[in-house]
Amino acid sequence: MKIKQADQFLCEDDAGIFAIRGSLDGELEEEYSEKEQFIGLKIEDEEFYLPIAIVSEIVMLLPITFVPQSGKFIEGVINLRGTILPAINLRKMMSLPKGEVSPATRIIIVRHLDMHIGVIVDAITYVISLYPSEIEDQSLPGKTTGSDLISRISKNGDNVTGIIDITKVFYTAGEGKLSLDGDDGASSSLPA
Amino acid sequence: MDALTLKAYEALLKNILPRLENKLQNLEVLDASERKCDDECSFLIKESIELLLLMSKWARFNKDQFGLPQTVAIPDTVAGDYSDISDGGEGSPEAISNNPDPDLNGEHKDISDAEALRLMEEMEGSKEPSASKHDPEPQQAQEDMSDAEALRLMEEMEAGHSSSSSGQGEEDMSDDEAQRLLALMDSSSASAEPATQGDVSSPQQESSTDDEFADEKVEEVEEFGKSEFSSDPDMIRDFISNADELIERLDEQILALEQNPHEKEIINEIFRAAHTLKGAAGMFAFRAMERIMHRMENYFDQIAKGKQKVSSNAIDVILKSMDIIKTLLGGVKEGKVTGAKTAPIVNVLNKLCAGKLELQDETTQDDVKVMEEVSTKTKSKQQTQSTIRVDLRRLDALVNLVGELVIDRTRFSSIEEQLRTKGPNPQLAGNMTETVQLFGRHMNEVQDIIMKVRMVPIGNAFNKFSRVVRDLSKSLKKDIDLITDGEHTELDKTIVEQIGDPLIHLIRNSVDHGIEDPEARQARGKNPKGRILLSARQEGNQIMITIEDDGKGMDRDTIRQKAVEKGLIGEDENLSDRDIFNLIFEPGFSTAAQVTNISGRGVGMDVVKKQISKLKGVVDITSTPHVGTTISIQLPLTLAIVQSLLVKAQDEIFAIPLSAVVESIRITPKEIQNVGEAEVIKRRNRVLPLLYLQDALDLNQKEKRFWYGLPKEHDASVVKKRNANHLEDRLFVVVVGTAERRFGLVVDTLLNQQEMVIKSMGDLMIGIPCVAGGAILGNGEVVLVLDIGELEEHFRSKVRQQAA
Numbered sequence: 001m002k003i004k005q006a007d008q009f010l011c012e013d014d015a016g017i018f019a020i021r022g023s024l025d026g027e028l029e030e031e032y033s034e035k036e037q038f039i040g041l042k043i044e045d046e047e048f049y050l051p052i053a054i055v056s057e058i059v060m061l062l063p064i065t066f067v068p069q070s071g072k073f074i075e076g077v078i079n080l081r082g083t084i085l086p087a088i089n090l091r092k093m094m095s096l097p098k099g100e101v102s103p104a105t106r107i108i109i110v111r112h113l114d115m116h117i118g119v120i121v122d123a124i125t126y127v128i129s130l131y132p133s134e135i136e137d138q139s140l141p142g143k144t145t146g147s148d149l150i151s152r153i154s155k156n157g158d159n160v161t162g163i164i165d166i167t168k169v170f171y172t173a174g175e176g177k178l179s180l181d182g183d184d185g186a187s188s189s190l191p192a
Numbered sequence: 193m194d195a196l197t198l199k200a201y202e203a204l205l206k207n208i209l210p211r212l213e214n215k216l217q218n219l220e221v222l223d224a225s226e227r228k229c230d231d232e233c234s235f236l237i238k239e240s241i242e243l244l245l246l247m248s249k250w251a252r253f254n255k256d257q258f259g260l261p262q263t264v265a266i267p268d269t270v271a272g273d274y275s276d277i278s279d280g281g282e283g284s285p286e287a288i289s290n291n292p293d294p295d296l297n298g299e300h301k302d303i304s305d306a307e308a309l310r311l312m313e314e315m316e317g318s319k320e321p322s323a324s325k326h327d328p329e330p331q332q333a334q335e336d337m338s339d340a341e342a343l344r345l346m347e348e349m350e351a352g353h354s355s356s357s358s359g360q361g362e363e364d365m366s367d368d369e370a371q372r373l374l375a376l377m378d379s380s381s382a383s384a385e386p387a388t389q390g391d392v393s394s395p396q397q398e399s400s401t402d403d404e405f406a407d408e409k410v411e412e413v414e415e416f417g418k419s420e421f422s423s424d425p426d427m428i429r430d431f432i433s434n435a436d437e438l439i440e441r442l443d444e445q446i447l448a449l450e451q452n453p454h455e456k457e458i459i460n461e462i463f464r465a466a467h468t469l470k471g472a473a474g475m476f477a478f479r480a481m482e483r484i485m486h487r488m489e490n491y492f493d494q495i496a497k498g499k500q501k502v503s504s505n506a507i508d509v510i511l512k513s514m515d516i517i518k519t520l521l522g523g524v525k526e527g528k529v530t531g532a533k534t535a536p537i538v539n540v541l542n543k544l545c546a547g548k549l550e551l552q553d554e555t556t557q558d559d560v561k562v563m564e565e566v567s568t569k570t571k572s573k574q575q576t577q578s579t580i581r582v583d584l585r586r587l588d589a590l591v592n593l594v595g596e597l598v599i600d601r602t603r604f605s606s607i608e609e610q611l612r613t614k615g616p617n618p619q620l621a622g623n624m625t626e627t628v629q630l631f632g633r634h635m636n637e638v639q640d641i642i643m644k645v646r647m648v649p650i651g652n653a654f655n656k657f658s659r660v661v662r663d664l665s666k667s668l669k670k671d672i673d674l675i676t677d678g679e680h681t682e683l684d685k686t687i688v689e690q691i692g693d694p695l696i697h698l699i700r701n702s703v704d705h706g707i708e709d710p711e712a713r714q715a716r717g718k719n720p721k722g723r724i725l726l727s728a729r730q731e732g733n734q735i736m737i738t739i740e741d742d743g744k745g746m747d748r749d750t751i752r753q754k755a756v757e758k759g760l761i762g763e764d765e766n767l768s769d770r771d772i773f774n775l776i777f778e779p780g781f782s783t784a785a786q787v788t789n790i791s792g793r794g795v796g797m798d799v800v801k802k803q804i805s806k807l808k809g810v811v812d813i814t815s816t817p818h819v820g821t822t823i824s825i826q827l828p829l830t831l832a833i834v835q836s837l838l839v840k841a842q843d844e845i846f847a848i849p850l851s852a853v854v855e856s857i858r859i860t861p862k863e864i865q866n867v868g869e870a871e872v873i874k875r876r877n878r879v880l881p882l883l884y885l886q887d888a889l890d891l892n893q894k895e896k897r898f899w900y901g902l903p904k905e906h907d908a909s910v911v912k913k914r915n916a917n918h919l920e921d922r923l924f925v926v927v928v929g930t931a932e933r934r935f936g937l938v939v940d941t942l943l944n945q946q947e948m949v950i951k952s953m954g955d956l957m958i959g960i961p962c963v964a965g966g967a968i969l970g971n972g973e974v975v976l977v978l979d980i981g982e983l984e985e986h987f988r989s990k991v992r993q994q995a996a
Contacts, residue, residue, distance in 0.1 A: 063973060063974075064898075064900050065966070065974040065975065065976065067960060067963065067976060068844075068890050068891055068962075068963075068976075069889060069890055069962070070957065071956070074956065074957070076900075077957065077966055077974050077976075078974065079968050079972050079974045084954070084966040084968065086953060086954050086957050089899060089900070091899070098899045099899075101899075101900055105900070114955075115954055115956060117956060170956070173956055174956055
């Protein structure tokens with residue numbers, strides 16, 4: 001697949017400049033239906049893709065309000081123009097250590113069913129279009145660095161990139177909350 | 193079929209129209225100012241219009257078959273010599289369509305002259321054969337019939353027609369059958385063959401005379417017929433909301449009628465509502481519903497005419513049919529067939545209409561006179577309220593927007609404050625201040641109004657209770673009066689809707705467990721008639737609902753014993769009466785020795801409490817043995833906007849709903865005393881347990897768990913101002929809870945007081961302990977709103993744990 005360096009899209013903020021590369025499909029109208037678009041994101045140093053269809057928007061890191069006794073992976077809640085949304089700590093979900101909050105940190109607002117959540121990522125890279133043939137359904141063994149959040153893999157070019165399955169993110173976040181709730185609720189009411 | 197139409201037509205000509213004409217002539221004598229359409233008049237007009245419409249519908253329907261009648265060939269067929277008809281009665285087609293009633297002109301135009309003429313033609317075609325063969329003296333028969341009977345007959349026919357026009361299988365009804373029916377009508381029922389009755393649907397059969405009503409075999413009809421309207425979801429929605437309202441009104445009025453059987457106004461009201469509901473159901477072809485409503489309408493028509501009397505039995509029957517109607521309406525709402533059996537009740541209603549159901553308390557002729565007198569007095573009371581129906585979703589959207597505006601206002605004032613204190617241009621800041629203040633004032637008004645828009649009288653929820661109490665007390669053989677007070681107290685519609693179930697439960701409890709049998713009451717020297725007082729009143733921003741009974745009260749010791757058995761409290765735990773009574777709100781708690789079908793299964797009171805807490809309400813019980821039990825429920829007026837106190841603990845801001853705040857105080861650590869491991873302070877002679885907010889919420893976890901904290905710009909000026917007062921050795925305590933069950937919440941700082949809109953934080957955040965939701969501050973920051981009820985529970989379980 002041809003990833004064009006051409007369409008350079010500048011995100012202006014004092015933090016730096018991010019290039020959004022890739023064919024934005026402007027002139028590939030008839031191929032559009034076959035292709036699926038993804039947003040590239042970075043957690044630690046690894047790149048992941050997130051289907052663009054479920055992304056409503058990407059915002060800078062907003063002030064997050066800590067919610068005590070909430071799910072383990074729920075960082076807190078944010079105010080997105082008057083709507084309160086939970087923000088998911090993807091690093092924690094991928095069993096990564098706490099990292100530095102950098103100016104590149106973003107919150108991707110994704111939607112699943114009727115729920116909206118924010119997913120905190122270390123950086124956004126670019127938008128990419130992939131043909132179905134370049135994607136392989138594949139769940140990965142192992143528990144580290146998010147392999148359990150992946151159910152498809154892009155084998156575009158030389159690189160192999162995991163595509164994050166948002167259902168699993170929701171599931172993990174929700175499940176974490178549920179199991180924690182049970183324990184926390186009971187244990188926190190017990191302290192002598 | 194043809195013969196029936198003929199009958200209808202003749203009745204119209206001979207009965208309704210002459211009466212109408214008479215009426216109208218009388219009207220013309222009056223001054224223009226006094227000239228108005230009375231009930232009978234409009235009823236007559238309505239009936240005639242309906243009949244005409246039906247006839248034209250029927251005629252159109254039978255257009256195809258019309259040329260080939262099976263019995264006798266029609267001479268001169270469609271040539272249309274309708275002089276016959278014009279002679280037959282004085283109401284010529286012209287007279288019908290030019291009915292000189294100003295109110296109904298519009299409706300009359302619906303039937304064009306041409307249509308009327310065509311109708312007449314077609315009528316004639318059918319009249320000839322049937323009349324000549326089987327009905328030698330139709331006019332005679334017709335004249336013998338009383339007005340009322342004729343009218344009722346009209347209605348019956350109408351039912352028959354409408355059901356036939358919607359394809360119930362009678363389309364093919366032959367003239368033979370019609371003739372048979374005709375014969376039935378003329379009381380020559382000997383010729384009728386019972387075997388063929390099965391082919392005819394019930395409404396048809398019942399269009400015979402009074403006596404036949406009772407013995408008819410009524411069959412089940414489809415709940416849903418075909419109708420062009422029923423496919424339109426908007427129309428259905430309209431129908432449902434309309435029907436809900438009508439049913440509510442009917443329920444209310446029927447019960448009022450029982451109390452007051454001579455009130456003509458009530459009867460008319462019921463009749464009107466029943467008629468409207470029947471009509472609507474018919475339009476959508478909800479056959480079963482239509483059929484029941486139709487019978488009820490008949491019955492009330494008879495009552496209105498003084499031909500029947502209201503009896504308690506009859507009310508029972510009517511109420512039962514209302515239940516079935518509700519079931520059927522439930523089916524309509526869900527869009528599926530409920531399978532409710534309507535035939536038995538239709539049978540009973542038929543009997544009722546025929547006057548064959550035994551009546552208990554007969555009223556005399558004199559009563560009827562009184563009834564009429566009363567009716568003239570009450571007539572003037574009727575006043576139409578000018579209201580408009582609004583989709584609740586739109587209203588909610590509006591309420592939400594106003595909520596947003598309220599947030600914006602706080603934001604404006606914080607900008608204004610910064611401008612005023614730090615801004616370079618005092619002149620501009622002054623203008624800003626003025627504008628913001630004005631804006632704030634207008635916002636307050638808008639907020640007030642928008643909140644009132646959602647307000648409905650709680651009476652809507654109360655009304656159904658009289659029915660519940662009535663039915664229950666009957667089945668339990670107790671004599672109980674339900675007295676309601678403060679029905680006009682208004683609160684948010686959502687609350688009114690959701691408070692119904694818990695209230696019903698509490699009332700059932702009062703009836704079942706609270707009030708004793710009449711004998712037991714007498715033995716205690718009480719009035720054998722029990723009394724339940726249901727009242728509502730507004731207290732500031734709260735609504736107080738109390739359910740008070742004068743029954744046997746609650747047995748402190750039994751409850752205590754049960755609680756110990758269930759391990760809810762310790763053996764030697766010392767609890768106040770109030771605490772003990774409130775134990776019944778614990779899940780699975782029931783003291784009833786025997787499970788009755790009304791209550792006692794031990795589910796319920798906890799659900800009641802949960803439901804009330806969900807509405808941000810508080811419930812409390814007091815009881816005195818043999819004097820009675822009082823349950824009081826405190827509810828907020830509205831759920832949308834909440835006055836809150838902002839506090840800070842461990843650098844996090846939390847909002848406490850002001851409704852839960854009793855006071856906020858400052859104490860020195862010296863004042864804290866230890867009782868066991870618990871910390872308490874003594875204040876105004878009361879012991880106040882203390883709870884540290886940061887402990888309760890595990891705020892210490894934050895360090896570990898919170899990775900992405902950005903420095904927040906708290907409203908600096910406010911914080912600073914408060915901090916200046918905040919001495920190191922002082923603690924801020926917010927006293928929260930209900931009147932009797934208070935505790936002190938220790939926080940780091942008190943901030944300001946603010947109006948805020950509690951928002952859901954998404955499905956992922958549901959069920960987080962002690963947090964009711966989120967709210968957005970003026971600076972855009974999200975704060976968590978604390979759920980004081982849960983905090984209290986949390987606190988109590990902690991106390992209990994320590995005690996154990």
